[in-house]
Amino acid sequence: MQIIPIRIEKEIEPGDNISELIINSEKIHDGDILVVAQKIISKQEGRMVELSSVVPSLLAEGISSEYKKNPHLVELILNESKQIIRMEHEILIVETNNGFICANAGIDESNVKNGFVTLLPLNSDVSAENIRKEILQKINKTVAVIISDTFGRPFRMGQTNCAIGISGITPILDYAGTKDSFEKTLRITAIAIADELCSAAELVMKKATKCPVVIVRGYDFKIENSSINHLIRPQNEDLFR
Secondary structure: OEEEEEOOOOOOOOOOHHHHHHHOOOOOOOOEEEEEEHHHHHHOOOOOOEHHHHOHHHHHHHHHHHHOOHHHHHHHHHHHHEEEEEEEOEEEEEEEOOOEEEEEOEOOOOHHHEEEEEEEOOOOOHHHHHHHHHHHHHHHOOOOOEEEEEEOOEEEEEEEEEEEEEEEEEEEEEOOEEOOOOOOOOOOOOOEEEHHHHHHHHHHHOOOOOOOOEEEOOOOOOEEEOOOHHHHOOHHHHHOO
């Protein structure tokens, strides 16, 4: 399996054609998996906000005072969230409008001009599907596309890249019903392959190398329609909420 970097020197702006930039930067093969950083998707879709333009509510002012956060940022977090899960150590853990559990609703100040932040895409599955369809239309190559972002984990230090949008690949490889090496039937083993592919891709992407896209080549998978919602654990099955 290969992980091939695609470097894009251009600063992504609203309306840029990401699929065109990818095609012009690297030769695409049938069966490739494109892992695309959320940041360039958010920029391309205009999901950038100047913090000073946000008017904090009384709730945002109260939270910012208690948890030492920028009230403009807190207001954006509230706007992008269904509910607050935890507030501690200057971090707000929320359930985003898309159903992700993450810090600060995925709002990020890195790799964007001073005074601005990026918000998560409105629908990352649609973002991934658009890129996949455009590549098929432009160069007749069938690929899968995964949109990735960096999330923390509740019981382990450090962050890892996770899938927040997919097209053309199922996010979970379910081994239930298959046999292990001792001929025992597996019952509940399901591997989050979309997340694992994102984590592998981040080893090449890094954070400041102008490599917002990678090709994962040589991974055997079945092209099929799916949704990132299959990776989101329902609240009634969540033991920690």
